Amino acid sequence: MSTVKQILSTKGNGVFTITSDTNAMEALKLMDEKGFGVMLIVDDEDEGLQGIFTEGDYISRVLLPEKDKRTTKVSEVMTKNVRTINPKHTVNDTMQIMIDEDIRYFPAVEDGKLIGVISVGDCIKQVMAEQEEIIEQMEHYIHG
Secondary structure: OOOHHHHHHHHOOOEEEEOOOEEEEEEEEHHHHHOOEEEEEEEOOOOOOEEEEEHHHHHHHHHOOOOOOOOOOOOHEEEEEOEOOOOEEEEHHHHHHHHEEEEEEEEEOOOOOEHHHHEHHHHHHHHHHHHHHHHHHHHHHHHH
């Protein structure tokens, strides 16, 4: 059974961070440029992860309440108290937590250090790949 660490080794563990004083529009532009649906908020590496800012945060906390996207700071609208995942967690356990707690992005932390982010889509891709492999093995077994 695959682990979070295996997903990160396949997809890469690049982490893009911004500070909490970044304005919401700039954060959204960076997300678009990088092709990510989430930015991690780190003001000081010693303090660790302060929060995350997602496309959903932007829609529900900036756009819908009609806040000024140029002056609203990420600190005002980010998700705080972010749950993190250990890279040793299995993909199945991780997906269950994501479903139970309605989490779409999980920062992975090992020994207090941020090592990557996995999404629910990453988990689904991994499960599908594992299922395809099992099917191929079964077909090979059946057909001799």
